[in-house]
Amino acid sequence: DQQVKQNSPSLSVQEGRISILNCDYTNSMFDYFLWYKKYPAEGPTFLISISSIKDKNEDGRFTVFLNKSAKHLSLHIVPSQPGDSAVYFCAASAYLIQGAQKLVFGQGTRLTINP
Amino acid sequence: EPEVTQTPSHQVTQMGQEVILRCVPISNHLYFYWYRQILGQKVEFLVSFYNNEISEKSEIFDDQFSVERPDGSNFTLKIRSTKLEDSAMYFCASNPGDQTDNEQFFGPGTRLTVL
Numbered sequence: 001d002q003q004v005k006q007n008s009p010s011l012s013v014q015e016g017r018i019s020i021l022n023c024d025y026t027n028s029m030f031d032y033f034l035w036y037k038k039y040p041a042e043g044p045t046f047l048i049s050i051s052s053i054k055d056k057n058e059d060g061r062f063t064v065f066l067n068k069s070a071k072h073l074s075l076h077i078v079p080s081q082p083g084d085s086a087v088y089f090c091a092a093s094a095y096l097i098q099g100a101q102k103l104v105f106g107q108g109t110r111l112t113i114n115p
Numbered sequence: 116e117p118e119v120t121q122t123p124s125h126q127v128t129q130m131g132q133e134v135i136l137r138c139v140p141i142s143n144h145l146y147f148y149w150y151r152q153i154l155g156q157k158v159e160f161l162v163s164f165y166n167n168e169i170s171e172k173s174e175i176f177d178d179q180f181s182v183e184r185p186d187g188s189n190f191t192l193k194i195r196s197t198k199l200e201d202s203a204m205y206f207c208a209s210n211p212g213d214q215t216d217n218e219q220f221f222g223p224g225t226r227l228t229v230l
Contacts (some may be wrong), residue, residue, distance in 0.1 A: 023126075030215050034217075034219075036221075041223070041224075042223050042224070043119070043121075043206050043208075043221035043222050043223045043224050044158065044171055044206070044221045045221070046218040046219070046220065046221075049217060049218055051217075060182065062219075066180065074167070089158065091158075091209070100146050100148075100164075100165050100170040100212075101146070101148075101162040101163070101217065101219065102148075102160045103148075103150070103160060103169055103208075103219060104156050104160065104165060105158040105159070106157070107157050109157075
């Protein structure tokens, strides 16, 4: 199942610079996209989301961009901080019956912020 | 801040044994989910649960799996006869079901090891 793909397994960025994590999807039925951050031995922690009716959503240092025609989204973190080092998962959802969601995850990108 | 909790954090079992993984979702949430992540692989959807019944299940969620909300707070995943390939991190998640708040909140996970 390759409906959501993160093609970069890892990314290394200097502290203070911008981190850009990318995600592609294939299913046009997806209407909501989320980014989660995960530390080892913990569950995914929600970061930021975007609805398919928008092309940008910003929350502090985190901005998510959605390009529906390209079926592509990206997460920008600026400025990057050492505490941002983690695995980042892109996820997409389409509403199921009764309003439940099924999240489809990408493989994750391990982000390392170097001091 | 309310959070999803899961017990145990690590469960070791013999192949063929039954296991029950427990979750306490956030109290005012209406939708509950189980996901799993096999080591080195994606987080995969297993099942969604709403109004005391399964909304959707994946092809992974076969007859060996069942879910239950035995009381007002717990949400359990039972595997009747574990197989080696059931070894994974199992994550419980919940969301309020309010369409203005679509993110799923994940628990810390239970690491299941089948020997």
